[in-house]
Amino acid sequence: MERLLSSDPSLIGGHRLAGRLGAGGMGVVYLARSPHGAWCALKVIRAEYADDHGFRARFRREAELASRLTSRWTVPVVAADADARSPWLATAYVPGPSLAEAVALHGPWPEDRLRGLGTALAEALDGVHAAGLVHRDVKPANVLLAADGPRLIDFGIARAVGATALTTDGSVVGSPGYLSPEQARGHTVGPPSDVFSLGCVLAHTATGLPPFGTGGAAAVLYRTVHEEPDLDGVPEGLDGIVRRCLAKEPERRPSARELRETFGEFAADAWLPERLPALVAARAARVLDLPVPEPTVVTGPSPAAAPETPASPTRRRLLVAGAAAGVTAVGGAGAWWQWGRRNSASANPGSPRRSRHGVALLGSPDGPFFAAHRRGALLAVEQHNRDPRRTVDLVLRTADDRGTAAGSAEAAERLAADPDVSVVIAAGTNATVPAALPVCTEARLPVLVTRADTEGLNNVKTTTALVLRSTRTIGPHAAFRYLNRVVKPARTVVVHDRATEAASLATVRFVTLHPNLDSETVLEEVAAGEDFAAAARRIAARPDDAVLFAGVRPDRAAACARALRAAGHRGARTAGEHVLAPVFLAVGEDWRIGTGYTDAGADPRTRAFAAAFRARHKRPPGPWAAEAYDAVRFAAHGLAALAGDGRSALRSELLRTPWQGVTRRVSFEATSQFFDAGDGNGGFLYRVTGGTARFVARSADIGDA
Template sequence: MERLLPSDPSVIGGHRLAGRLGAGGMGVVYLARSPHGAWCALKVIRAEYADDPGFRARFRREAELAAGLAVRWTVPVVGADAEAREPWLATAYVPGPSLAEAVALHGPWPEAQLRSLGSALAEALDGVHSAGLVHRDVKPANVLLAADGPRLIDFGIARAVGATALTADGSVVGSPGFLSPEQARARTVGPPSDVFSLGCVLAHTATGRPPFGTGGAAAVLYRTVHKDPDLDGVPEGLGRIVRRCLAKEPELRPDTRELLGVFGGFAADGWLPEGLPALVAARAARVLDLPVPDPTVLSGPAPADLAEVPEDPPSPTRRRLLVAGAALGVTAVGGAGAWWRWGRGNAAANTGSARRTRHVLALLGSPDDAFHQNQIRGARLAVEQHNKDAGRTVDLVLRTADDRGTAAGCAAAAARLAADPAVSLVIATGGNATAPAALPPCTEARLTLLIVRADAEDLQGVKMTTGLVLRTTQTTGPPGALLYLNRAVKPDRTVIVHDLATEKESLTTVRIATVHGKLDGETAVEDVAADADFTAAARRIAARPQDAVLFGGVRPERAAACARALRDAGHRGARVGGEHVLGASFLAVGEDWRIGAGYTDASADPRTKAFAAAFRTRHGQAPGPWAAEAYDAVRFAAQGLASLGDDDRSALRGELLRSPWQGITRRIAFDAVEQYFQVEEDTGEFLYRVTGGTARFVTRSDEIDAET
């Protein structure tokens, strides 16, 4: 659970909010206390969804249907308001871990406990279906574990059988890896779809892995529709029924009544595997001790999608101070837009009498992005260190903006930031699928955009007027991997695997290695069709087993297939690739591959020891990928803002372009004419080695030598 943001209300529909349980594309889920004193989970739907014609009527109907559920293993609805500006639904709160967390922490479940789990969830779904609902998102994260049994939660995308869905037909609704083939094909779903998802949940709980593998959503959906599930490890006594649940055709699956007969009744005694009762009890005790914060009073609404970066962990007193500060800002200048000017204009510094300019830096990304929180923490540390410097001439304020993990969401969020004159600079934390979409609105508003992580070739090929990419792009290939081959391996020949499943990205690497001659020695190219495996290519490569291999694709599952084929064919030479292949599927089979990446491991990199120590002190954990790079982005921005003073924000990019700047991760410099990121002396890239299912830091690219 996270603390409330200053922009969050303190009361919704008479429910006093105590914290945030989560946030997603549809809205925010809060922990709240009802008017009667009971804890509940209160889900608030974003206003833009409520503006959809017919949404409120559907929301009201489905809330009423959910409220009518009297099923033992679901959570009751305790309140709802379909007419609020942001409609909300409150359900009883279960203070236990999710099944997903339990499996991750304690591993697969034995057969006896699996039967109790299956029985309870089948009974819950039987009641759901009898009430005329289909859940449509049965997954481990939506199963909470209480001492007396599991609870199926989150009917946020449930729909009445035969009625129009909350999302239009033709879109995929649910969670890849646990949704049915008919959901993957965006077809009409009924109760059998939930049975398929239940089969996925049981298989995952029995084995510790999803039955259709991991990786990109498209690959998982493809396997769900076309491939057999991986049920290796499911107890023999449950294997047949789980396989029937996972039948591709809905009519071949058992119904919930048959499942209840197979699983038997719920065994209340010992239904949780060893170790989990203590975890459940600890979570329940933690909630009982939670304070409820004092009410917040705001005289105007906070700007949409822009929130102060939360502390971690906060105290209730700290939150009240933050909220009071926000309220003071609104009241002092009257209105939401003026509040942001209060955060930006000339104001007395926190200490002393010197007057400093305040600048708002907005971190644009998705909370669902695996690396976003790392970057928030790295950026926060940079801001805090900067603001403690008595000699500073500017104060920094860090905010976040949610791009919802899509290009459209990123463009919309960037447009809102660009329209706010208080924002001095935007730092895009997302990857190639989202960050480039922020360019057009920032360009139109002449708002400087720093791109930390994305490396799409298009970012290099277009001369930008406001954007600056703080790393090399795909136009240089994976430099760390190329340098490793040239300096450490020195092969007579390198074979570049041109994966046509991602032809554009692969072609860039092929061109760098061959046309531009970035690899020493002879090169050859193996084309692999998008619908082919790598077996034939691997056999040809293994005919010369000492040749090096450079994988040019970007999909982890394709890289995994290539690695597996090379291993099985007996290839013994060096194997390298770029950072985009570092997914779970590849790491499981890519032993001893070397990977070139644009981010460092700050805990292992000798040049970032001070940062790593400060990060641990501040956040209580080691810095993750891209944390140090976000730290550098803020510090780079700060030196430009110091030169800018109180000038118009449109002049900031020019200030940043003028002089090279040395960060802890790399030297940031730009070509004077073309204004692209300039690599000097092979710096700013990093080499990793895959070992034991993990990518481990080896060295910086400029330190690669024959001994690496």
């Protein structure tokens, strides 16, 4: 347990907080004392995830279902508030170590103790499933050990939170190593998925190791889907039932109720292996020594404790007030925005009165693609304002994010405070764009993302953002089309560079766990700090196999390219746009690269745009210029259809109907609201030749005669 932070509340819903039990992306779990004096674990969901009203309804429904659980092996819900600004749920506190910690400290369990553990956890899952819940994160860390038996924690909440983090093929909720094959694939899961996870837990407890090995998440997920578990060390008397739990097909697994009958009765007086009773007792004693917690936030009760209290002014109102008071510096050194060219309404006083909307381009002027973004956006604004049929006028501004997450958040605050700004075109990077989204969400300021492609942008319902491209969740789509339609290899080796595991995991998962390549697919992992020589030799043993490099660092891609060439590999080699830098281009001859941007000067479908761009700017359009042009025109299309405040209603309007730009068809899947990349929409293929990446085709045109 950790001490409370100064920013933590002292009270939530009448519960006095004593410390932090853990924190993650979705919220914080506190140790708290209830109004009646009982210790409990109080989980608070971050407010930004609760902005979706659908989430609150799901949270309320599943908290109510969880409160009906009667199994002695689950922790009861003692209080909850789905209507608090930050929804929270409190369960009874189990002052014991987790099963993960117990196995790590004292090793595997004998068969008789495993049977008792299996009986209790199967009974817990039987109750969870009978209540209409699916746990989805059964793992050793979610099993707590008490003197009278184990307790399964976090039931139901994983499902409520996961439903908000819009999961589609390529997205996974759960813990690699303990989730089922259908869960690893991102498919809908039911009770059999929990049974698979229980089989993993029992195998781990019996052997001290997870049944699908350790290492990178991509490799573990791949083995879960494609390979058999390693059950060496599982007692002979349990091997058969554990194997049934770990069947790849959900229908072949036993039910939780059948497992209860198989494992037998639970013996409460002798269920823990030697040395563990002392550990459990020591942990329970710690709670008795806890002091009365000191207040942290002393400005009053937390919003959760007093939901009837009128809400404080929104961030947007405070920012606007600050700007009105002269807090924001405009002009001269440190100015944060600049006007574009005068719009036509001011240039032509006799023209009809039209509403004016600021379009802000957010990014770093020092970035390699910002100038192309600005020129493409400016061309779109000027063309729009010259159209006599227009119903709105546009004004282009730029906001400098300084190339940092902090700078992006600060620039977003200034834009949010300006009521004349109706939409932001996010031209920044994976490191900067996500930092701007919470501020824009609170101000209801729409954000159109052009270049950034991090998987974190997929959680669209908690922001006002629309991503105008496919993200890394589906990888370099044009490279897939090239392999499937042109190369047609017997086998494709996916090289997972674990030096950039977090950035490349989504692509690896999408390729290896889903049938997106027509060929047989195998995974080759290269550890951070390791060179590619050994992997290249293994790949070159079948020299005609195709290769997909799933990393994102140009220097690592260059090292892979050199190693493959030295090993004598002859097959097709592909990668995504992030490898395109001089260090890779110098050695990546004949590689095919899938990107999210076109070469407007070479793409036959953007000739008119390229001609207009050259006429206006006296230079050819660079990468992302045409995409920025489309983003502004897409925003103008939505603003023209609205009456009144474009800021609050623009995103909904843009989601309503598809729109055709010069680079792609902009539409979004109805449920997930992800960019629709169907039939190769929005992907482009380049070939590295002579140290330069040259445009080949749009993804949809690859392989056409």
